[in-house]
Amino acid sequence: MQLRHLAQRAPSAGLPEPTRSAAPPSDKPSGPDPKSILNSIGEVIYDWDIGSDRLTWGPNVADVLGFASAGDLATGRSYASLLSATSKDSRQEAIAQSQSVDQGSGVPYHVCYALEATNSRGRGAPVWIEDTGRWFGDASGKPVGAHGLIRVITAQHEAAEKLQERSRVDPATGALSRASLTDHIEQLLERSKQRNETFVVLLAAIENLFALNRTYGYDAADQVIAAIVARLQAEMRGSDVIARYSGNKFGLVLAGCDGEQMKVAARRFIETIAAAPFQTDVAPIHAALRIGGVIAPRHGRSAQVLFCHAEEALDLARQSGARRFAEFEHSLSAADARLRALRTADDILAGLNQGRVTLAFQPIVRLACGSTAFEEALLRLIMPDGTIAGPSALLPVAEKAGLIGLLDARVFDLALARLKEDRGVRLSINVSAATLHDPDWPERLRNAVRLAPAAAERLVIEITESSALVDIEATCAAIAAMKSLGIRVAMDDFGAGHTSFKNLRRLGFDLVKIDGAFIQNLARSPDDRFFVRTLLDLARHLDIATVAEWVEEAETAHLLAGWGVDYAQGNFFGEAQLVSTAAASAAA
Ligand code: C2E
Numbered sequence: 077m078q079l080r081h082l083a084q085r086a087p088s089a090g091l092p093e094p095t096r097s098a099a100p101p102s103d104k105p106s107g108p109d110p111k112s113i114l115n116s117i118g119e120v121i122y123d124w125d126i127g128s129d130r131l132t133w134g135p136n137v138a139d140v141l142g143f144a145s146a147g148d149l150a151t152g153r154s155y156a157s158l159l160s161a162t163s164k165d166s167r168q169e170a171i172a173q174s175q176s177v178d179q180g181s182g183v184p185y186h187v188c189y190a191l192e193a194t195n196s197r198g199r200g201a202p203v204w205i206e207d208t209g210r211w212f213g214d215a216s217g218k219p220v221g222a223h224g225l226i227r228v229i230t231a232q233h234e235a236a237e238k239l240q241e242r243s244r245v246d247p248a249t250g251a252l253s254r255a256s257l258t259d260h261i262e263q264l265l266e267r268s269k270q271r272n273e274t275f276v277v278l279l280a281a282i283e284n285l286f287a288l289n290r291t292y293g294y295d296a297a298d299q300v301i302a303a304i305v306a307r308l309q310a311e312m313r314g315s316d317v318i319a320r321y322s323g324n325k326f327g328l329v330l331a332g333c334d335g336e337q338m339k340v341a342a343r344r345f346i347e348t349i350a351a352a353p354f355q356t357d358v359a360p361i362h363a364a365l366r367i368g369g370v371i372a373p374r375h376g377r378s379a380q381v382l383f384c385h386a387e388e389a390l391d392l393a394r395q396s397g398a399r400r401f402a403e404f405e406h407s408l409s410a411a412d413a414r415l416r417a418l419r420t421a422d423d424i425l426a427g428l429n430q431g432r433v434t435l436a437f438q439p440i441v442r443l444a445c446g447s448t449a450f451e452e453a454l455l456r457l458i459m460p461d462g463t464i465a466g467p468s469a470l471l472p473v474a475e476k477a478g479l480i481g482l483l484d485a486r487v488f489d490l491a492l493a494r495l496k497e498d499r500g501v502r503l504s505i506n507v508s509a510a511t512l513h514d515p516d517w518p519e520r521l522r523n524a525v526r527l528a529p530a531a532a533e534r535l536v537i538e539i540t541e542s543s544a545l546v547d548i549e550a551t552c553a554a555i556a557a558m559k560s561l562g563i564r565v566a567m568d569d570f571g572a573g574h575t576s577f578k579n580l581r582r583l584g585f586d587l588v589k590i591d592g593a594f595i596q597n598l599a600r601s602p603d604d605r606f607f608v609r610t611l612l613d614l615a616r617h618l619d620i621a622t623v624a625e626w627v628e629e630a631e632t633a634h635l636l637a638g639w640g641v642d643y644a645q646g647n648f649f650g651e652a653q654l655v656s657t658a659a660a661s662a663a664a
């Protein structure tokens with residue numbers, strides 16, 4: 077470009093020829109008007125005599141900068157006073173810090189900075205400048221003058237900022253990064269101080285991402301993660317924000333939301349993810365979320381505290397069964413929870429020692445005729461005060477304290493005793509992942525069954541999808557060991573995890589129990605009906621018998637029977653009940 081060339085040309089000798097104020101256009105009888113050409117490309121040339129600090133500008137400077145008064149531009153110092161606090165560089169520094177020596181043709185410099193005009197209303201919006209020129213030195217090499225050109229690049233700067241903003245985004249999902257999430261929360265906290273507004277932070281965890289990766293491969297799992305973000309975004313309001321908090325967790329910020337709205341929103345998010353599988357290159361994959369929520373600033377006045385409390389809420393959500401959502405409770409702060417957990421672990425040990433671990437039985441009926449096919453034996457602990465503790469209070473603590481294997485073993489002994497005691501009884505029991513993958517478990521089973529071979533044939537062992545997928549090889553071996561003893565094996569909570577068709581076939585289940593969360597609202601939810609029918613098709617294709625859990629209404633039972641579901645369990649047919657049996661006391 078001609079003007080750039082003009083600005084960077086080498087001086088004929090010594091100091092560059094100062095750019096005199098251009099003559100007014102009327103003095104130029106012909107040819108293009110240089111002022112309007114310079115204006116049209118947003119550039120101005122200048123000379124800076126460093127000795128006297130005098131700055132001389134091209135005639136279009138006021139037009140290009142749009143704000144500066146002559147006084148602001150008259151000297152290097154006054155020009156520097158316009159520098160915005162946001163810009164890190166300046167022309168002075170670029171020249172002063174130059175390592176080069178002027179060999180006679182000047183030393184080039186190139187620097188970008190922002191200027192801010194001061195007017196009666198204070199400082200205006202920053203104008204970004206690209207400043208390119210050459211400085212010239214005296215005999216000792218000290219800079220004595222500079223000749224250059226400035227160009228307004230505000231639009232380009234904003235575009236570059238946006239680009240940088242994009243790097244604040246998780247590239248795999250398009251959600252914000254965790255750092256951006258933190259910034260956003262800090263900003264909202266700041267705003268809430270002034271406007272007394274509350275907002276909500278949700279931590280949403282994808283269940284069994286580990287199993288998903290193992291089963292379908294990382295590419296398919298990545299596709300699911302990206303699709304989850306897209307589906308959540310479709311449910312969010314314009315002011316809401318979603319970010320990748322960690323590998324399997326998203327942070328959602330819902331501005332202007334209170335506690336009630338938080339519950340409704342979390343439920344909506346959970347439902348939309350469970351509503352339909354995600355299409356991937358490998359297979360349609362189901363995903364499920366658990367969500368922990370906090371309300372800011374009530375539950376924390378910094379992003380870090382809010383995250384910490386949202387993690388605690390997420391832990392509660394993990395223990396909440398089909399609810400899948402929990403709000404942070406101050407009374408359940410980490411210290412309290414640890415204390416309670418310690419007490420519960422003591423309670424469990426004492427219960428095991430004192431024979432207070434017992435079973436509740438819930439019938440599983442044949443849908444075709446309503447007769448009881450077998451009963452599920454469910455863990456209960458009778459507390460010293462006579463109250464009954466159930467699995468939701470016991471299992472998370474037992475798992476953390478390493479007591480789950482002892483509980484499962486006791487439940488197995490109790491169930492076996494009942495089977496031996498009453499030959500008309502058929503039972504199912506639950507075993508946890510820890511038991512399933514315990515190398516001593518098959519041996520323990522074998523020893524127990526050797527003494528009561530007929531009992532094994534009347535026993536079903538239920539394994540949840542999620543524990544089955546922790547280690548497919550180990551699960552396969554454990555299932556084979558159980559089946560070789562005549563025990564039948566059921567997949568529990570089917571639909572809540574991510575079982576692939578392949579794994580379901582490979583693991584050789586005799587029964588699948590469709591997760592109650594999809595049955596409970598069957599009569600009212602077309603999505604649930606669609607999903608359950610898909611699960612049934614899959615089971616039927618593999619020739620596996622089906623059980624529907626949590627049947628609470630006649631209409632649901634009727635629907636399921638119409639679809640050919642084999643068995644049903646739920647409060648409609650009978651709640652889980654403690655039965656005092658001779659076997660219970662004997663086994664204890
Ligand atoms: P699960 O295996 O899915 O057991 C069914 C749970 O659903 C039982 O809760 C049962 O009381 C409940 N339920 C049954 N019908 C209905 C209904 O119509 N509506 C609703 N809302 N709920 C219904 P429970 O006894 O609290 O057990 C919870 C979970 O704890 C069980 O879920 C199972 O995963 C686990 N569990 C129970 N006993 C044992 C055990 O001995 N060992 C292990 N490892 N886990 C156990």
Ligand code: CA
Pocket residue numbers: 452505506538568
């Ligand atoms: Ca079960």
Ligand code: CA
Pocket residue numbers: 568569589591592625
């Ligand atoms: Ca279940």
